Amino acid sequence: MKKITIGEAARQSGVKVPTVRYYESIGLLAAPSRSEGNQRSFEPADINRLAFIRHARELGFEIEAIRTLLTLQDDPHQSCASADAIAKARLVEVEQRIRSLMALKAELETMVEGCGHGRVDQCRVIEVLADHGQCTHPHH
Amino acid sequence: MKKITIGEAARQSGVKVPTVRYYESIGLLAAPSRSEGNQRSFEPADINRLAFIRHARELGFEIEAIRTLLTLQDDPHQSCASADAIAKARLVEVEQRIRSLMALKAELETMVEGCGHGRVDQCRVIEVLADHGQCTHPHH
DNA sequence: CCTACATCCTCTAGCGGCTAGAGGTGCAAG
DNA sequence: CTTGCACCTCTAGCCGCTAGAGGATGTAGG
Numbered sequence: 537m538k539k540i541t542i543g544e545a546a547r548q549s550g551v552k553v554p555t556v557r558y559y560e561s562i563g564l565l566a567a568p569s570r571s572e573g574n575q576r577s578f579e580p581a582d583i584n585r586l587a588f589i590r591h592a593r594e595l596g597f598e599i600e601a602i603r604t605l606l607t608l609q610d611d612p613h614q615s616c617a618s619a620d621a622i623a624k625a626r627l628v629e630v631e632q633r634i635r636s637l638m639a640l641k642a643e644l645e646t647m648v649e650g651c652g653h654g655r656v657d658q659c660r661v662i663e664v665l666a667d668h669g670q671c672t673h674p675h676h
Numbered sequence: 677m678k679k680i681t682i683g684e685a686a687r688q689s690g691v692k693v694p695t696v697r698y699y700e701s702i703g704l705l706a707a708p709s710r711s712e713g714n715q716r717s718f719e720p721a722d723i724n725r726l727a728f729i730r731h732a733r734e735l736g737f738e739i740e741a742i743r744t745l746l747t748l749q750d751d752p753h754q755s756c757a758s759a760d761a762i763a764k765a766r767l768v769e770v771e772q773r774i775r776s777l778m779a780l781k782a783e784l785e786t787m788v789e790g791c792g793h794g795r796v797d798q799c800r801v802i803e804v805l806a807d808h809g810q811c812t813h814p815h816h
Numbered sequence: 817c818c819t820a821c822a823t824c825c826t827c828t829a830g831c832g833g834c835t836a837g838a839g840g841t842g843c844a845a846g
Numbered sequence: 847c848t849t850g851c852a853c854c855t856c857t858a859g860c861c862g863c864t865a866g867a868g869g870a871t872g873t874a875g876g
Contacts, residue, residue: 557786573871591808616799620791627784644767651760659756661763713842
């Protein structure tokens with residue numbers, strides 16, 4: 537078969553070379569076979585797996601969650617209830633994070649708008665940071 | 677004067693005890709005076725400073741940004757342009773992060789809705805993760 | 817065949833921002 | 847005086863990589 541080097545695998549999957557080795561080291565990716573000169577030789581399936589991992593990481597899933605998702609993918613006859621639960625939990629997290637960031641945004645806007653571009657002792661940025669009680673939006 | 681222990685300082689500022697020591701170790705907080713038995717003795721001003729740091733951390737500012745904000749606060753005659761710039765940069769980051777999370781949320785919702793709660797081989801969660809091309813929302 | 821150069825290998829250490837634990841001391845109440 | 851909590855220092859660990867040292871391998875051109 538054609539040998540896929542780690543560089544090729546990295547390029548095709550969008551995962552960086554050291555990160556590929558890191559995923560192997562933590563057991564997220566099976567150790568591939570080696571060439572005579574001890575260089576890794578990946579299969580096309582490995583590239584799919586790497587792309588899966590990358591996509592999941594981009595979606596914010598933690599490594600342990602991805603590990604579970606991958607074992608699910610490896611056994612397609614299982615119920616997908618776990619996958620569903622993981623995705624739902626992540627969705628809740630994301631929604632929470634968005635709410636929190638919106639409050640933050642409002643807070644920062646107030647700070648920036650209030651800054652009269654003068655000296656620090658009239659600066660609303662510093663003032664608001666110094667006194668949480670001045671926060672106009674209930675957050676954090 | 678009344679001695680404020682590290683535990684008191686932590687309680688009043690909302691920063692955890694080991695974190696207070698950590699902030700001291702990285703020079704974010706001046707080393708306080710010590711009691712005869714070598715225990716830290718804080719001043720009220722230290723509590724304000726800790727609360728400032730905590731608030732800034734909650735707002736997502738990095739330690740180095742906070743360090744700059746603190747030096748600004750220490751010298752109120754300076755122009756607050758730096759503070760303003762830091763806050764504005766943070767605002768841009770937050771806005772970007774919100775946009776990205778909204779796309780993410782949409783993606784996760786599609787995944788979860790598409791899950792027929794059957795077996796993995798029909799599961800949209802796994803499927804979408806495996807094939808980035810199925811993403812309906814342009815994100816990451 | 818030889819050389820140059822990119823790519824690969826392993827290994828260790830570092831990033832940010834804490835957090836946990838070991839092993840010991842200080843201090844206030846009963 | 848003893849109990850027991852809060853404090854002290856120090857080191858190591860968390861996550862998810864990333865950087866760098868120091869060396870081996872693979873490939874293209876001469």
